[in-house]
Amino acid sequence: MNARLRGLVYGAIGLVLGLLFSVLVSMALGAFTSLGALGFSKILLSSLMSKDTWISALPYFVPIAASASSLALAYRAGFITIGAEGQVMLGAVAAYWLLYYVIEHGSIAAIMVAILFAGLVGALYGGLVGGLRVGLGVNEILSSLMLNYIAIGIVNYLVAGPWQQGGYTRTAPLPANMGIGLSVAVLVVVIAGLLLELFIVFTKYGVAIDSVRLARKAAQTYGVGIASTIIIVALIQGFVAGIGGGVLLLQLLRQLRSVGLGGWGYGYMGILAAWLGGLRPLGALAASLLIAVLYSMRSTLQLYGVSDSFVLALEAIIVLSVLAFTTLSIRRGEK
Amino acid sequence: MNNGDKRPLLSLRNITKIYPGGVVANKDVSLDIYPGEVLALLGENGAGKTTLVSIAAGLIKPTEGQILVRGEPVVFNSPRDAMRKGIALVPQNPMLIDNFTVLENLVLVSRLAGKRHGIRLVRRQLEELEKKYGLSINPSAYVWSLSFGERQKVEILKALLIDASIVLLDEPTTHLSPIEVDKLLSLTKQLANEGRGVVFITHRLSEALRVAERIAVMRRGRLVAIVSRKDARVDQLLSYMFGEERIKRLTEIVKRRRSLPRGVRKDIVLRVNDLWVRGPHGEFSVRGASLELRSAEVLGVAGIAGNGQREFFEALIGIRKPSRGMISICGVEVTSQGSSARGRLGVGIIPEDRLGWALVPGKSLVFNTVLGLYSSPKAPIRFSIVDWRAARKIARDIIRSLEVKAPGPDTNAESLSGGNMQRFIVGRELYKAPCLLLAMNPTSGLDVEAAEKIRDLLLKEAARGAGILLISEDLDELVEVSDRIVVMSKGRMVYEAHRPFNIDKIAEAMTVS
Numbered sequence: 001m002n003a004r005l006r007g008l009v010y011g012a013i014g015l016v017l018g019l020l021f022s023v024l025v026s027m028a029l030g031a032f033t034s035l036g037a038l039g040f041s042k043i044l045l046s047s048l049m050s051k052d053t054w055i056s057a058l059p060y061f062v063p064i065a066a067s068a069s070s071l072a073l074a075y076r077a078g079f080i081t082i083g084a085e086g087q088v089m090l091g092a093v094a095a096y097w098l099l100y101y102v103i104e105h106g107s108i109a110a111i112m113v114a115i116l117f118a119g120l121v122g123a124l125y126g127g128l129v130g131g132l133r134v135g136l137g138v139n140e141i142l143s144s145l146m147l148n149y150i151a152i153g154i155v156n157y158l159v160a161g162p163w164q165q166g167g168y169t170r171t172a173p174l175p176a177n178m179g180i181g182l183s184v185a186v187l188v189v190v191i192a193g194l195l196l197e198l199f200i201v202f203t204k205y206g207v208a209i210d211s212v213r214l215a216r217k218a219a220q221t222y223g224v225g226i227a228s229t230i231i232i233v234a235l236i237q238g239f240v241a242g243i244g245g246g247v248l249l250l251q252l253l254r255q256l257r258s259v260g261l262g263g264w265g266y267g268y269m270g271i272l273a274a275w276l277g278g279l280r281p282l283g284a285l286a287a288s289l290l291i292a293v294l295y296s297m298r299s300t301l302q303l304y305g306v307s308d309s310f311v312l313a314l315e316a317i318i319v320l321s322v323l324a325f326t327t328l329s330i331r332r333g334e335k
Numbered sequence: 336m337n338n339g340d341k342r343p344l345l346s347l348r349n350i351t352k353i354y355p356g357g358v359v360a361n362k363d364v365s366l367d368i369y370p371g372e373v374l375a376l377l378g379e380n381g382a383g384k385t386t387l388v389s390i391a392a393g394l395i396k397p398t399e400g401q402i403l404v405r406g407e408p409v410v411f412n413s414p415r416d417a418m419r420k421g422i423a424l425v426p427q428n429p430m431l432i433d434n435f436t437v438l439e440n441l442v443l444v445s446r447l448a449g450k451r452h453g454i455r456l457v458r459r460q461l462e463e464l465e466k467k468y469g470l471s472i473n474p475s476a477y478v479w480s481l482s483f484g485e486r487q488k489v490e491i492l493k494a495l496l497i498d499a500s501i502v503l504l505d506e507p508t509t510h511l512s513p514i515e516v517d518k519l520l521s522l523t524k525q526l527a528n529e530g531r532g533v534v535f536i537t538h539r540l541s542e543a544l545r546v547a548e549r550i551a552v553m554r555r556g557r558l559v560a561i562v563s564r565k566d567a568r569v570d571q572l573l574s575y576m577f578g579e580e581r582i583k584r585l586t587e588i589v590k591r592r593r594s595l596p597r598g599v600r601k602d603i604v605l606r607v608n609d610l611w612v613r614g615p616h617g618e619f620s621v622r623g624a625s626l627e628l629r630s631a632e633v634l635g636v637a638g639i640a641g642n643g644q645r646e647f648f649e650a651l652i653g654i655r656k657p658s659r660g661m662i663s664i665c666g667v668e669v670t671s672q673g674s675s676a677r678g679r680l681g682v683g684i685i686p687e688d689r690l691g692w693a694l695v696p697g698k699s700l701v702f703n704t705v706l707g708l709y710s711s712p713k714a715p716i717r718f719s720i721v722d723w724r725a726a727r728k729i730a731r732d733i734i735r736s737l738e739v740k741a742p743g744p745d746t747n748a749e750s751l752s753g754g755n756m757q758r759f760i761v762g763r764e765l766y767k768a769p770c771l772l773l774a775m776n777p778t779s780g781l782d783v784e785a786a787e788k789i790r791d792l793l794l795k796e797a798a799r800g801a802g803i804l805l806i807s808e809d810l811d812e813l814v815e816v817s818d819r820i821v822v823m824s825k826g827r828m829v830y831e832a833h834r835p836f837n838i839d840k841i842a843e844a845m846t847v848s
Contacts, residue, residue, distance in 0.1 A: 202723075204716045207705050215695040220654045221684055223675035223710025 011278050014329030015286065018322035023048070025321065026314045033306050040306070047300045053293060055182075059252040060266070061292035062185045063088050066244020067270025068277060068284035069193035070237040073200065076279050077233045078213035079130070083144030084241040085267025086151030087125050089259075091118035091245025093155060096163075096171065096256055099178050106177035115188065115246040122242015123235045125151070130234025134227040140234075152263050159258050169258040178250070185251035189285075192240050196281035199236075209233060241267065269295075276323055278330065287322075294318060342406060343367035344532040345391060345422065345501045350400035352386050352556075354750045357742050360386035361397070362556045368501060368532040373523055375547035376536045379576055379782030381740070381752025383556040384536045385427065388503040391534075392424035393417030404501075418448040423494030427506040427536075427780070429486035431478045437461075437489050438474040441496055448497040457496070464495050468522060482641070484515050491522070502526055503534045506780070508542060520546045538782040540572055552576055577784060602666070604630050604771045604802035605651075610660035612643070612650045620646035622826035623660070628802045630770065633793065635817030636806040639845055643826035644806050645687070648775045651804070652684050653677050665770045678710025683764030683801070685774035689756045694748040700759060701744045704730040707763040733762035737792075754785030761792050772796060775806045790816050810845075814838065 023044070030040025047053050067084035074081050095118040103110045125147060132138040158164075158171070165172035180188075200206040208229045211219035220226060248266070249256070262268075270284075273291050277283030294315040301311050345368040352361040361383045368374055376384045389395040391402065393411030402409050404420045411417045414424070431440050438458060445452045452460070458474060465471050470488050478486065487507060494502045504523065508516045523546050527533045537543055543550050544564060551561045552575040560575045605628040614620035620643040628634045638644050649655035651662060653674035662670045669676045677684070686692040694703045705726045708714040715725035730744035737758045741751055748756065757777065764772060774793065778786035794816055797803050807813050813820050814836050822830040822844040830844035 202721060203719050204705070204709065204714075204721055205719070207702065207709065207721060210698065210702070211695050211706050214697055215691045217654075217686075217688075217692045218695050218706060221652055221674055221686055221692060222706050222708075223673070223678035224706070225673070225675065 008280070008283075010329045010332065011280075011283060011326050014326030015322055017329065018325030019290075019318070021325060022318040022321035025317055029314065029317075033310060035304065035306070043301065043304050043306075047297050048293075050300075053297055053300060057289070057292040057296040058182055058186055059248075060295050061289050062189050062251065063244045063248040063264070063266035064269045064273055064292055065189045065193060065285050065288035066247070067241050067267045068273030068288045069189070069196050069281035070240035070244075071270050071274040072277055072279045072281050072284040073196050073209070073240075074233050074237040075274055076200065076213060077209040077229060079133070079140055079230050079233050079237075081126070081129050081140045081144040081234065081237065082268070082271055083126060083129050083140075083147055083238070084244075084270045085263045085265070086144070086148035087122035087238045087241035088245035088248065088267050089148075089151040089155055089263060090125050091122045091242030092249035092253060092256065093151075093158065093245075094118045094121035094242070095246035095249050096174070099250075100172070100174060106175060106179070111178070111180060111250065114250070115243055118246025118249075119239040119243040122245060123239035126238015126241065127231065127235045129238075130231045133234075134230050148263060148267070149261070152259055152261065155256055156258050159256050163256070171256045173255040174250070179254065180247065180250045182251060185247045188247050189244060192243060193281045193285040196236070196240065200281065205229070205232060241270075272319065276319065276326070278326060290322065291319070341369045341371075343403075344370050344405060346403040346406070347387070347391060348401040348403065350387065350390055350397045350402075352383075352390060352395065353398045355747065358746075358750050359556050361390070364400075364553070364556075364558045366551060366558060366561075368534055370500070370530050370532055371527055372549060373527045373533045373535055373547045375543035375550045376534055376553065377538065377540065377543045377550055377572065377576060378553035379538050379754070379784060381555075381754050381782075381785075382538075382553040382576075384553055385505055386556075387553070388424060388505055388534060388536060391417070391501075392422055392503055394424070415447050418444075418497055418499075421498070421500040422503065423497060423499035423501070424503045425487065425490040425494055425505060425507060429483075429490045431486060431489055433479040434477065436475050436477055437472055437481075437492075440478060440489060441474075441492060444493045445496055450497065460496060461492065464492060468495065468525065469518075470495075470522075499531065501532045501534070503536070505536045506538070507535070508537065508539070516542070538576075540569060540576075543572075544569075554578065601630050603627050603663075604665050605804060606661070606663040607651070608661040608663075610647070610650060610662065611658045612646045612655055613658055614643075614646050619658070620826050621650065621657075624823070624826065624828050625660075626821055626828060628771070628804055630802050631797055631800050632819065633797050633803045633805060633817045635813035635820040636804065636823050637810055637813050637820050637841055637845055638808075638823035640808050642824050644775070644823055646826075647823065648687075648773065648806055651773050652682075652686070675710040679712065680771075681711055681713070681767050681769050683767050683769035683772040683796075685757075685760055685764055685772070685777045687775040687779065689753060689760060690749060693760045694756060696747075696749040698748060699730075699745045700734070700741060700748055701727050701730045703748050703759075704733070704744075704763055707760070708767065711767045713767055729766060733759060733766060737762040754781050754788075757781060757785065757789055761789055765792065765796055768799075769796075769801050772801050772803045773806075774803065776808060777805070778807075778809065778812060786812070810838070810841065814841075 026044055027041035028037060031037040033040050067088060071084055095114040098117045099110060099114045129140050129144045129147060132143045133140045160169045163171040208224040211224055212226055212229050216226060269291050273287040274284045276287035298311045302308060347364060347366045350361050350364045353359050364387055378384050386395060390397045393414040393416050409420060438454060441461060442454050442457045445457055461474055470492055472485060472488050507519055523533055523535055535546055544567065547564060549561055549563050550567055552559050552572060554576060607624060607626050610621055610624045611619055612621035624647055636644060646655060650657045653672060653676060657670060661668060664677060664682060665680050667680060690696050695706060705715065705721055715722040715729060727744045734741055739759045740755045778789050793803055805817060818834060820832045820836060820841060821828045822841055824845060832841050
């Protein structure tokens with residue numbers, strides 16, 4: 001088995017073992033809830049096995065997966081941006097503006113153009129982070145965090161100002177014909193993740209990206225442009241996250257509302273999913289699904305009287321277990 | 336020395352280490368180190384010496400076997416465990432924190448060794464050690480500002496500070512000048528005289544014979560012999576190190592080299608005119624260097640380390656921008672262009688550091704093949720898509736034709752020994768069929784046979800028609816393979832010598848200019 005395949009297989013084994021372990025721990029911790037260990041276990045398992053949980057997770061999966069798979073690409077190049085949050089938001093803003101204010105009709109072509117436009121705006125926003133890093137040496141974590149706040153400011157300004165409709169701080173909802181179904185939304189981000197994986201595995205940029213992170217001097221010596229690699233990665237990362245934002249708007253949100261300082265949080269969840277997925281876009285897709293399921297299970301468990309903070313703690317246990325087991329498993333595979 | 340009545344300080348029992356990918360670095364090695372002795376661990380590169388001492392120092396866990404300190408079995412989970420048992424490793428490449436001062440590094444190590452000494456006490460201890468051993472160093476200097484020899488001094492001070500009873504010196508003379516080597520050897524003896532057990536790793540027979548009471552020889556991961564110095568014979572030690580057959584082969588390589596056909600010198604493949612290059616701290620390291628190199632010629636650049644060779648090399652390969660001057664390669668001016676322009680012209684590059692500069696650690700040989708050929712016209716890349724099958728074939732061909740000891744093209748580059756890494760790198764660069772090959776210290780840290788092979792390959796390549804610029808600190812090497820030698824001193828080319836070389840004049844130019 002070659003190294004690449006071995007990494008994937010051991011990663012998958014770790015994922016399954018981590019899930020099993022965390023479910024067992026969670027069931028044991030259920031003893032501290034009003035339902036008792038047995039009652040809690042039943043609800044947890046039935047909730048995990050339920051088709052509804054998984055389907056209701058998919059709308060969240062879309063923006064998380066777009067962020068995660070794109071961030072996996074960036075992190076592979078050692079470009080530690082956390083800007084997916086802002087790119088998702090501006091992608092949604094861009095798609096809304098183009099469809100609602102410019103094109104004003106919901107044909108398939110218009111929707112495709114809107115999604116691509118969302119990607120383009122995300123790419124520009126991501127490219128800005130890359131440009132600041134390459135041109136001025138600005139730390140990408142700081143600049144992308146600041147740009148996230150600017151994106152939040154833009155949304156809040158628009159929904160309370162020029163785009164406000166009615167008495168609330170929100171825009172008018174998109175007309176019914178300006179939207180896409182859940183399956184299309186999922187398909188778009190899965191295809192994007194798959195393309196990113198192929199980009200890493202089969203193009204010369206995959207070699208450039210890994211070399212820039214692991215041995216910058218070697219990359220420089222043999223003709224890899226460090227600056228151009230970072231700019232390319234920043235643009236693609238922003239593009240895919242922006243598409244995530246466009247799709248999110250067209251499928252789930254339908255309108256823009258005012259947001260708090262934390263933003264929507266999908267971009268930040270994407271950071272976790274990118275690392276959980278072993279910095280592989282395909283792995284990031286799987287991890288995003290896990291995080292989205294946990295996210296959607298929260299409301300189900302709350303209905304049964306399990307407190308929100310307990311559910312959050314369980315989510316953390318599951319994420320940590322999966323991370324620990326995948327890391328251990330991949331290390332064992334390397335031995 | 337009779338060790339019969341002494342109890343060993345450190346015993347390694349049946350140590351076996353198998354690295355991921357199946358490389359067997361140590362096989363069933365048993366060795367005792369006694370108080371008051373210097374034991375030389377002799378062997379060519381890749382013989383498993385570094386792995387063995389890394390196991391003894393807690394850096395690596397053995398696959399099988401047992402470690403005993405003063406007869407008591409121990410398990411080391413980290414270097415800290417070993418330090419606390421009085422074992423200190425002075426690694427081949429110093430492992431210090433660059434952004435800390437000398438003193439801060441020493442305080443850190445004293446804490447790691449379980450001694451909660453404050454900065455004042457450590458400073459006082461350092462002064463005492465300086466007096467006792469003559470190891471003077473500025474305690475407030477940042478490690479990044481120190482030379483290699485000074486860094487090594489700090490590593491030795493670390494061992495002395497924790498009062499290690501067992502000191503493991505891993506190829507300590509690799510980057511030292513002859514005077515520094517003399518000092519180090521007498522220090523090594525002094526450490527042993529104080530009752531410490533010292534292991535001195537080397538692949539230089541002369542050093543082993545000068546410093547050690549006993550000489551343990553390793554070959555291909557196994558301990559093949561332990562002889563006392565008074566019974567040691569050079570020919571016998573050589574045959575232990577290489578095996579009879581390989582010695583014969585080595586002699587043949589040298590003979591063959593002398594009879595190698597030389598290529599016909601024609602075009603100028605490298606022209607450097609009045610080149611000025613700034614160093615890392617903004618000062619001019621290269622000051623108006625000029626030279627010309629023709630096809631099929633080997634031009635050696637001699638000089639004492641730190642006279643601008645590194646910056647000159649970096650400017651030539653396109654990763655450091657010259658401030659003034661001109662570089663033209665194979666008839667194309669590339670002064671302000673980056674390394675990809677060199678790649679497109681098919682220039683072969685053999686940098687000084689193998690891991691991190693020539694090879695990406697943690698990645699396979701196939702990956703490293705693609706990276707090495709990244710911008711070359713012979714890259715297995717079409718329309719930005721990598722043809723991994725073709726890349727694997729190239730890697731396999733390099734492994735086979737250069738006899739690289741690696742299980743296959745998917746082997747992690749990091750798991751190869753220095754000699755095998757370098758053979759792979761040279762093979763990869765020769766695959767480009769370069770018009771110009773730029774090499775810096777290509778045999779540094781390699782054993783005799785590996786170094787001979789590399790030199791042989793360079794000469795063959797020159798005979799094929801490539802121009803070879805060889806920057807090396809090893810004057811013997813330059814004299815052996817160069818057609819012409821220029822001496823670089825304080826950033827300038829101060830002397831040019833033609834065959835037959837007058838070594839005294841070259842050495843004088845290196846030191847006096």
